[in-house]
Amino acid sequence: MQRAFLILATALISCSAQAGDRITGKSFATRSEVIATHGMVATSHPLATQIGLDVLKRGGSAVDAAIAANAALGLMEPVSNGVGGDLFAIVWDAKTKKLYGYNGSGRSPKSLTLAWFKEHGYTAIPPLGPLPVSVPGAVDGWFALHGRFGKLPMKDVLAPTIAYAREGFPVTELIAHYWALSVPKLAKFPGFTEQFTLAGKAPAKGEIWKNPNLADTLQAIARGGRDAFYKGRIAHTIADYIKAQGGFLSFDDLASHHGEWVEPISTNYRGFDVWELPPNGQGLAALQMLNILEGYDFSKIPFGSAEHVHLFVEAKKLAFEDRAKFYADPAFAKAPIEGLLSKDYAAQRRKLISPDQAMKAVEPGTPPLGGDTIYLTTADQWGNMVSLIQSNFRGMGSGMSPPGLGFILQDRGELFALVDGHANTYAPGKRPFHTIIPAFITKDGAPWLSFGLMGGDMQPQGHVQIVMNLIDYHMNLQEAGDAPRTQHEGSTAPDGQATPMNDGGWVDLESGFAYESVRGLMRKGHSVRFADGPYGGYQAIGWDASTRTYTGASEGRKDGQASGY
Structure with a gap:
């Protein structure tokens, strides 16, 4: 009887372990994508x-x-x-x-x-x-x-x-x-x-x-x-x-x-066209970051490693200083969008990044002219x-x-800025700089992904992380949203005010990054801190033309749900 009880207990423990373990091989918690043929909706609230x-x-x-x-x-x-x-x-x-x-x-x-x-x-x-x-x-x-x-x-x-x-x-x-x-x-x-x-x-x-x-x-x-x-x-x-x-x-x-109605703007990242809306929004910053990061081979740089996060943060610093200088209502200040999206300009800015040392101060570049x-x-x-x-x-x-x-x-x-001469300076009847940005990805002229990630300055940073997770690290839609995120804080703001960069700013790391990565970032001169919550909320719908199915994802940081039929 006692032996039978032990066998049953062992079996229950085994079943429990199997039921609780994910088979994705990811070191972070995730769940399956939602797949349907007729339609899909993904929002931050189930109802x-x-x-x-x-x-x-x-x-x-x-x-x-x-x-x-x-x-x-x-x-x-x-x-x-x-x-x-x-x-x-x-x-x-x-x-x-x-x-x-x-x-x-x-x-x-x-x-x-x-x-x-x-x-x-x-x-x-x-x-x-x-x-x-x-x-x-x-x-x-x-x-x-x-x-x-x-x-x-x-x-x-x-x-x-x-x-x-x-x-x-x-x-x-x-x-x-x-x-x-x-x-x-x-x-x-x-x-x-x-x-x-x-x-x-x-x-x-x-x-x-x-x-x-x-x-x-x-x-x-x-x-x-x-x-x-x-x-x-x-x-x-x-x-x-x-x-x-x-x-x-x-x-x-x-x-x-x-x-x-406006024409979306885009850049090609490793064969995928990533689309954003032009200023007065900040979607252009995500495209600038991707152009800079495209110059690195992330197949040789592990996800979540100090090198991965370091390169991401440095690219963000460069793009956000351009954001502060150039992004505004185009009826009042025309941003040099073509120049800012130039691959040559990205290569020029990329040269400012050291593989071993975090930048302490960043100036906006000179592109060719052309919450909550x-x-x-x-x-x-x-x-x-x-x-x-x-x-x-x-x-x-x-x-x-x-x-x-x-x-x-x-x-x-x-x-709005309250200083003379700034692109985003207050004026009557003017649209302010905007943080909210929708995104889309096409492949060979066909839809591939509709996605977004909310959260102020986190949004372009989040867009870039999702794109990299999908394309560089081959995650599925759900994994790409559930993977731990980082956010850099400390750049000149669109109102012209310089946020204290704490000698290079703060790198906020979500739980899920290895301690070796934290130490590696600190050795490169980054100020790393734990911050609970400023990592946005993500939804996505992908289209698979070969199976003619939609795939939906919604992360667990908010109350969201993806559902289809």
Whole structure:
């Protein structure tokens, strides 16, 4: 009997070990990709993913699903996004076999001037309150995308979120955590506590959250179109509220808003074309980093090694100094994009990198002339794919919560510079530098991957790490997102302020890097620290033309889910 018990116990232990072990051979935790044939949705919230998937099943396009999921995330993840923020997207259109880019960023108030800031003693635009508020471009972006690529009526696209807003849904653990961090900072602003707390507190994990005000706003948009937001009662409510708080955003600023279709920009990295949107966003920085890193043979440089991280960080330093100098609203300052993307320029910048010593200070080059976000991606039965990113910027945004509307206005204007002569210097009616960037990869002119990674300055750094994980280190989509990440902090910011680089800046390493790598980086002169959390949130959908299947991935750093049918 005792012997039988021991055999059973041994068998159970063996089965448990087999069930718990992954067979991928990776040293970090990961899980399987999601694979489907008809459609795929990957977002940072499971309920939003299911809403997008339901839209696809009802015959909606990838754009319909993306709008539906984005609307849901504005309700379910208000700590990151909402209709008070901006939007950028890259769309693969299967019919024309072409990528289309959309810049849905809003402009600064026309009545607010640089002189006003100087006269009132400002050296930087504050992160909260009415002054950093720019026109929210998300709703206009929805209708621009829908008008070109949508199939279902907008009322059907927004209906699931309207229903959830009225009936309520349980708040997830991670969102509850960030919500609780925001309440003490934003509770002082009129309209916030009334609309975004339960008896003065953030909703806890599992508590049911309802937002009937947002339901009414979305209902008005569904009935009246984008003009219901920019030229109707909603616009007047926003303008009156901002004026009462001492701000400058006006009804005319909202009524005159328009986003823009733009041509995506790209570089070829080892046979794959990586696509981003041009400035005023920072996608160009990811392409510049890839151009620099292409000069190294990573088949001989192990993933996570000191050499791997060192080269990545040094490339980032070089690209980000160019970012600070050149990236801005192209209507006010034309960045030399062709020169910045030149392989010759990359080779010139690469020469500044020492294999053994971290750079302590970096200057922008001379190219030849020529917080806190959601990312989602969708793909439909016709082969269309959408890469979409949307944000309020710093967490829940400015704290400006117009009465009865159920959303918070963004604080993107904080990123303007208040110094004369800078490309990103504040001006009336100007779009600020933007951190949010969608991405796409094509191979031989066909879609290969729609992906993105949220998180401020982490975004171009994250894009590069995903590309390298897939192409240099041959990871699958899920592994590429789950692999441990690094982030370098300490570069000149787009507002012209030099962030203290601590004699070369900080290298933040996520758990999962070997101690030998940490020691190796320190020997090269890097200041290494552990930081819990600034590594973004990733979703991706890949297309396999040989099997005609979509592959989806969503990492575990957020509440995300990829799902297909």
